[in-house]
Amino acid sequence: MGKLSRAALLYIGAVVVSAVVLVARGPFAGLRWQYVVFLGILVIVSESRATQLRQGQLTWSSSSAAMLASVVLVGPVGAAIVGACTALGLRRGPHLLQRVFNTSMYALSAYLAGRVFLAFGGHVGLPNEKSFPAIIAPFAAAALIHVAANHGLLSGVLWLTRPRDRMSSGSSGGGVGLSARLLLSDIGYAAYGLLMAALWSVVGFFAPLLVLIPLFVARWAVAQFAEQQKAYEATVGALCQAVETKDFYTRGHSDRVSRGSVMIAREIGMRSERVEAIGYAGMLHDVGKLGVPTKVLQKTGKLTEEEYAAIQLHPMRGLDIVREIGFLDEALAGIMHHHERIDGRGYPMGLAGDEIPEFARVLAVADAFDSMTSTRSYRGARPVAEAIEELRKWSGTQFDPAFVDAFVAALKREGWQRPEPQVIAADDLAAVTQDHDDPGAPIRVIDSL
């Protein structure tokens, strides 16, 4: 949290004061402290090991199950104290004010859940066989309030502390998706709270262990998956960096081709695993340039036939470099064929129409568009409208018309972040290089291929 606005501070203050007042009012008579302490320790352990979904994003932990069990076992005040134990979590990171807010938010939502449980006829204490099914309705109402209060209070603080300059960027889509998923998972976790409370009357203090051990195992698996994703991204990032170091002229190109390809993929309704794969394909489409002599890539004069042939080999070289990377899967076909043309006059195989893998046809559109809208040594960046016109012109001969249409539709809706214009030395302006991605570049057939 940076410097907070007055509204944000007032909001945080109101949440903290409400939590403190409600807990301080009690009543504490008859509170089963041994349960409160035990469940509080569970919350501390859960919070200390909360899974990081993505760096900088929200985290989830199984502590909500323990908090909801406490709603049944120790009532609103006890549940609020259990919720407040999040303050003692050993997870590093949160700013002190953020930690105070989180603690108050959990205490408040647990308290509200406890009140709703009572209001709907729930009885505080160990549930037994006779408690079912009557306990289900009050518990479900409590769980819903618990989740709604948590997400509502959190959304409020996020809204009040959001960076002002991002207000109209429209980039919150991912965050909304993530919040919706977290909301659903929290509602799912709520059921474990009732399970824990119900098991308590049978196995006592072992109940949380029986419930939480499988949850910890599941969470460990999710954490492994997140680690794996990070390793994938690091691998792709390192390869991209290597290409762009060698061919500095196309800095950021891989990233933008990846973004453009993902826009097309989403527009045509590709399923999410394929969208992710096409993102990787975009990042790595020119990885084969690592196998092209640097002096050819950076040459500012006219290329000889031999040099041009070396450039045309880059899709094959790309496949050679990354073919053993298992997770790339369908992305490999995109890398290998991103210079094929619908009319069969592309390379390396001269495939035509539907023979060209779908990933490659998508990449070709994003690749050419970014090439046209970026500065080249022999010309300035072309305006987006002009590049769209050019895509339309070559639609059906060089590009798949369906993907050109999809890209144009996505561009109209989402816009396009153009690269920063590069400052080009006057000497370089006079020089001519071959840009193999530029659709305006004449086709050259190399006999030796």
Ligand SMILES: [Fe+2]
């Ligand atoms: Fe290429």
